[in-house]
Amino acid sequence: MLKNLLNKFRNRTSKSYQEPALMNAYARMPVSFVRGEGVHLWDEDGKQYLDALGGIAVTFLGHCHPKISEIISLQATRLLHCSNLFHIQEQAKLGEQFCRISGMDKAFFTNSGTESNEAAIKIARLYGHSKNIETPTIITAHGSFHGRTMGSLSATGKESLHKGFTPMLEGFSQVDYNNVDAVAAYADNDSVVAVMIEPIQGESGIVVPDEGYLQAIRTLCDQHGWLLIVDEIQSGMGRTGKWFAHQHEDIIADVVTSAKALGNGIPIGVCAARGKAADLISPGSHGTTFGGNPFACQVASNVIDIIEQQGLVETAANTGTFLKRQLQQKLGTHPKVVDIRGKGLMLGVELDQKYDNLAVKFLDQGLVVSVAGDGKVIRMLPSVLLTENQARQVAATTSDVVTGL
Numbered sequence: 001m002l003k004n005l006l007n008k009f010r011n012r013t014s015k016s017y018q019e020p021a022l023m024n025a026y027a028r029m030p031v032s033f034v035r036g037e038g039v040h041l042w043d044e045d046g047k048q049y050l051d052a053l054g055g056i057a058v059t060f061l062g063h064c065h066p067k068i069s070e071i072i073s074l075q076a077t078r079l080l081h082c083s084n085l086f087h088i089q090e091q092a093k094l095g096e097q098f099c100r101i102s103g104m105d106k107a108f109f110t111n112s113g114t115e116s117n118e119a120a121i122k123i124a125r126l127y128g129h130s131k132n133i134e135t136p137t138i139i140t141a142h143g144s145f146h147g148r149t150m151g152s153l154s155a156t157g158k159e160s161l162h163k164g165f166t167p168m169l170e171g172f173s174q175v176d177y178n179n180v181d182a183v184a185a186y187a188d189n190d191s192v193v194a195v196m197i198e199p200i201q202g203e204s205g206i207v208v209p210d211e212g213y214l215q216a217i218r219t220l221c222d223q224h225g226w227l228l229i230v231d232e233i234q235s236g237m238g239r240t241g242k243w244f245a246h247q248h249e250d251i252i253a254d255v256v257t258s259a260k261a262l263g264n265g266i267p268i269g270v271c272a273a274r275g276k277a278a279d280l281i282s283p284g285s286h287g288t289t290f291g292g293n294p295f296a297c298q299v300a301s302n303v304i305d306i307i308e309q310q311g312l313v314e315t316a317a318n319t320g321t322f323l324k325r326q327l328q329q330k331l332g333t334h335p336k337v338v339d340i341r342g343k344g345l346m347l348g349v350e351l352d353q354k355y356d357n358l359a360v361k362f363l364d365q366g367l368v369v370s371v372a373g374d375g376k377v378i379r380m381l382p383s384v385l386l387t388e389n390q391a392r393q394v395a396a397t398t399s400d401v402v403t404g405l
């Protein structure tokens, strides 16, 4: 009797989630969120969490932003989908908005980050073929993450993610990140058509290259006629204190991909291009059924409006600086902390080693973060709604958890 009761209690406290019909694609943490508002999430027991992850850089405007929820409801009663066989006004408008903030000329809308990079890869190959380069090569970086479909996976510079999926696509060469010479070494290689780079490597643990790196890559691309493709899927949409992280170096790319925060939770991605790269896709050469539908575009259009009207790019810069300073104050001299880095609201705290169940220990304390960089980096990608008090709370909890390791 008592044993039964104890077991029942145990089952309640250490929940097991029954998901027999789901493929085992994710190592999920033992919590299930049922509601979100602003920077907070609630689990099924009503426990409140401060969300410093934002669904991995997605909910930049916070969970269930009232204006976005209103737009979602409105557009859901107007038109969700009609196909790209027809003109879509919401898409045309969003294209203009996105090109304005990214400095690009033309946009192609997708449903995800990886699809946005697929479009970029196809543009780079079209560009190569337009110059009679039969086997176009794209230079990417070791440690990079560009997505899970076969093209963007082949671009991704992490051997561990290729495992079990070879052969990879041909036409990619990986070089060390943050090493200009490694790219310059391809100067005489006639097959190179593009350099594809994350301005800050996200999945690798918020790896920020030296100042001047992206400028130097831009110069090399100009000298050799290569396209500069920046993957702003995680770092874009205002998060780092500029609309796009490469803009910190005052450069303009040839192709910009983005996704995550673009729809604040509604799936949408984009590949935008400039100059010669903007005119390579033609009817029949690329397309998508869902991509750029009226619903997703209406939402993304309003996301950009809100960020712009409320000056949230600058807020991200300020709040990010504040949060980083709090982390430095609390953890800067901690023996287990190796580095605190990042720009704006894209921050990482690197620890001296990998710790098991690190993110779960944060969950226990009511703080949502993720772990990147092979288990050593606490990654924070909070919403721009984070207040200074909440930033203090993030730093204090992080300090508590790290001290308890």
Ligand SMILES: *Cc1c(COP(=O)(O)O)cnc(C)c1O
Pocket: 112, 113, 114, 115, 117, 145, 146, 147, 148, 198, 202, 203, 231, 232, 233, 234, 235, 259, 260
């Ligand atoms: C998340 C991410 C992707 C992949 O985006 P999905 O929407 O998951 O396909 C690609 N590149 C970077 C830099 C990312 O952070």
